[in-house]
Amino acid sequence: MNARRDSILREMGLGPIWRLRGAPGDEADAFDPANEQAPPDTSVEEAPAVVAPVVDAQVRPREQPLRAESPAPAPQPARERSPAVNADAVGGMGWDELTQEILACKACRLCEQRRQAVPGVGDRQADWLFVGEGPGAEEDARGEPFVGKAGQLLDAMMSAIGIKRGDNVYIANTVKCRPPANRTPEVEELAACFPYLARQIALIRPRLIVALGRPAAQSLLNTDIRIASARGKCFDYDGIPVVVTYHPAYLLRNPMDKAKAWEDLCFARREMARLAGGEN
Known part of the structure; x- marks a missing residue:
């Protein structure tokens, strides 16, 4: 077991530490989630089944996070909506143009109450891509995904x-603006x-790609997904x-499922090792 990893997880209140079952030289039980207290969370939870319409899979983006020390912009008044996103136009964009397009987007009603996209x-150029559901309050204020309690758990x-985070890893969400009251994004918004x-x-x-929760999985796979069976x-x-x-x-609200999430991450790590030819 990596001492540095143990220290990181203990500092975040996530001990006993998750351990990999069945790995030579690193066998142990998954950490006991009973000791984890679920603090209030500002991120969007796993949602009822929603399926986004098929969209050309050749389109894709990346971001430039705002500096944490910059003051958060004030909430904006209701914005007039623009036409739907042009998938063909987005499909030809580079990172800078795409980021600006996302920041200025008014294609759905989520733009009306956001502070920022x-x-x-x-x-x-990451090998790992983690995709969540949508920004929460802290993410909306800071302009970076997974920076609240759920983000701390994801980092752990x-x-x-x-x-x-940031080292061969990219993190994004299915929707780029915070849904009001952290509700689940609707089909049209996705x-x-x-x-x-x-x-x-x-x-x-x-x-x-690691899909975090049902909305992310359903958007990526364009089908109804239940986490337990997937x-x-x-x-x-x-x-x-x-x-x-x-x-x-x-997981913060249902800590008994953290052991299952650990098994999923171990599965993802094995798959990455296979894809990388055993290098991971």
């Missing part, structure tokens, strides 16, 4: 399998925003393997 963050989860996510994936070309399987998005697991916000 949240494009994504991380390594733009990644650290436990030897990866970290469909409106999907060309941006698709363009991000096309630009990154990750080796593996776990332990590899799906496909435009030739890229997709592993499905629980959203960190859900």
